[in-house]
Amino acid sequence: MLNCQEKEIIAVGKVLNNTCRPLKERFRALFTLKNIGGSLAIQEIEKGFADPSALLKHELAYCLGQMQDSRAIPILVDVLKDKSQEPIVRHEAGEALGAIGNNCVIPILNEYSKESIVEVAETCELALNRLRWLNDTKIKDEDLLENPFASVDPAPPAQLKDIQMLTDVLLNENIPLFDRYRAMFSLRNLQTKESVHALAKGLNAGSTLFRHEIAFILGQLQEEESVPYLQASLENVNENEMVRHECAEALGAIASPLCFNILKKYLDDDKRVVRESCVIALDMCEYENSLEFQYANSLLKINA
Incomplete structure (x- = not known):
């Protein structure tokens, strides 16, 4: 049995992934799922990567990065690797992998920092540098982490x-x-x-x-x-x-x-x-x- 919050997440996910709904409603649904967070919200967001809208898919990747949940990493890696996805989407997946901050993505980011599509390559190089910066034991100024x-x-x-x-x-x-x-x-x-x-x-x-x-x-x-x-x-x-x-x-x-x-x-x-x-x-x-x-x-x- 689903609890009340799980039912709500699935209901919001249906709005997000309904191509008959106005795009503005689907975006608001996406950011609702981002704010809720958790495994089920990530699963509902993942479904959207089959959508024909590059803008929506780009925003899906952005939200997964901002959630900073390592459970989204396999999804984002698949999107980054998928050359049928638009560059704007793949770039955002690379940036999201850097945003999550897990060192396990260093090999994949290193691989795609040599990508022929410049926007993807530059994004992966930036993400690598962010991870290196986070791992630098010389970092003392915690104020730099505040935004x-x-x-x-x-x-x-x-x-x-x-x-x-x-x-x-x-x-x-x-x-x-x-x-x-x-x-x-x-x-x-x-x-x-x-x-x-x-x-x-x-x-x-x-x-x-x-x-x-x-x-x-x-x-x-x-x-x-x-x-x-x-x-x-x-x-x-x-x-x-x-x-x-x-x-x-x-x-x-x-x-x-x-x-x-x-x-x-x-x-x-x-x-x-x-x-x-x-x-x-x-x-x-x-x-x-x-x-x-x-x-x-x-x-x-x-x-x-």
Whole structure:
């Protein structure tokens, strides 16, 4: 017999994996399962990797990483290995393996750090560096493990606080990507207008993976100063869809009236991952401008 919580998890899982339900409802169901956690929630999330939506599968992998539950490792390894999965999905699986922080994934990450798809290879190399950093017995500063945004990041913040020095590291393509990511997260954690503008410069520098992470961070910061930069990248049809999708979601997090109007223009974009991101971003806009208590509200709706 299933207990009440198990029945609720299965009910939320049915919303997540029902292709007839609106994508925005399925995303809210996913984040509900992430917040609940546990083996059964992981099993329900796993089912979604058969979905045709690369955006949804990418988010499934992200949530499994953020849950930091080692029971998700075999699922994520299979996704990383599966070359029929889109690069955006495989990249997120690699990042999630690094986020969980279990050393057992070092061999697989090392193997796929040599992958021909650059975004996957760079992600696995970053994940390896994160694990090496976590294993470094010289680490003394526990403050570096703290994050005001409550996310598990692919790199710890740098110990530097000087915005110009951090910007110089961020934009220097001759410096290892892991160090540039550390500068990126340090700038984010400063949460000043100056640091936002410094980060926004990164939308015009570095690899696809690097630019996509810049957009994600600007979404976390939710500062309107970044809107023109995000808009420019979203509107650039020559930009990689991985970056444009993240810019759309960042605009949704900022949720100003201007963001709402920008996003509506791209609901019919040629790239599925971009137009679906705009759907999710507009739902986030509505949430941010509503009196709703929480975004991951599927349990409330199921029990209503």
